[in-house]
Every structure is written in structure tokens, then in C-alpha cells.
Amino acid sequence: MTVDPDEPTPLYIQLANIIRGQIERGELTGRVPSIKTLAQQHGVAMGTAERALVILRDEGTITVVVGRGAFVKRH
């Protein structure tokens, strides 16, 4: 499951949706892959991957620590 440039939905929103889905299904726990890794895996720019993390952070799905990475929040 990855991003589709032909979809009308912006790439950074698509990527946020994908990651959120993985978290909700329990496929992704603990540490979220780095921005660089996410960008490479999905074929997008790092700036685009970063925007996806901002969405997930703002909605409370993950916590982000500069220099360490992003982590899935436990409720």
C-alpha cells in the first residue's frame, strides 16, 4: 500500500492516511519510520513525508521528538 500521484487527494494526506491505517490495524507500533525512510519507501520528497507526520502529530496519533523520531501514541 502506497501513494498514488494520479489520485486527486494530495500525497501528504494519502501518506498520513496510510500510516494512520497501519497504526489502527496494529501493523505499526512503537517507532514510526524516519522521514527519510518514509520518503524513499513511498517515492515522495522528504518535505511531503514531513507534512504527513505533522498531520498525525496534530491529530494526536503520534508524538514527535526532534532528534529521536516519531512514535505511536498508546491510549
Added chain:
Amino acid sequence: MTVDPDEPTPLYIQLANIIRGQIERGELTGRVPSIKTLAQQHGVAMGTAERALVILRDEGTITVVVGRGAFVKRH
């Protein structure tokens, strides 16, 4: 009043603060200057000015319409 690159506060936040202040003091009503104009006036990149508008939009200070511009919200 403009932005200061030597301040630790990010430029896009400084710019958002400046515009919000102008709105609160009644110095800025109706239409907010375009992203291009804001960028030129404050000596920042358009991407930086755009991020400032996103902040003001997300906090409900302005409304943004693609192709038209940004507008101060009346309460």
C-alpha cells in the same frame, strides 16, 4: 513591523503573529495581502508566507479561498 531571521522563533510563526496582531488592532480588515505580496514585503519565501496563512486559517482568524485570497473573519 516585520520578521527577524535572528530570532529563535521560526519566520512563519513570526509572520503569523504579526498579521494576527494587525487584525486584532483593526489595522488589517477585509482582504489579507496575497502570499506573493507578504513574501516580498517581509523578505521571506512564498512557502514561508503560505505556512503563516495556514496557521491563521487553522486557528480561525482568517478564511482562505483558492483563486481569491485570504480574508479576515468577522465575529
Added chain:
DNA sequence: TGGGATTTGTTCGTATGTATC
């Protein structure tokens, strides 16, 4: 103490897309 690697954050410039006038 220090240096290097990793990672997120900010900023710039540019290009393209989409909507409005």
C-alpha cells in the same frame, strides 16, 4: 570531552496544478 551519525525542523527557490476573476 568530543566527534560523527541520525533525525526532525525550518527555509529557500522553483515548478506545476487548480480555482477565481
Added chain:
DNA sequence: TGATACATACGAACAAATCCC
């Protein structure tokens, strides 16, 4: 049609925080 304006995306560079050795 053309001009204007916001939105998305890319690539690059640098800063700041963290971690490990």
C-alpha cells in the same frame, strides 16, 4: 484567454536535538 492567487510537490541546504562511541 489571460492574469491572479492559493495549494501541492520537489530538491536542496542548514540548524537543532539526540544518540552512540
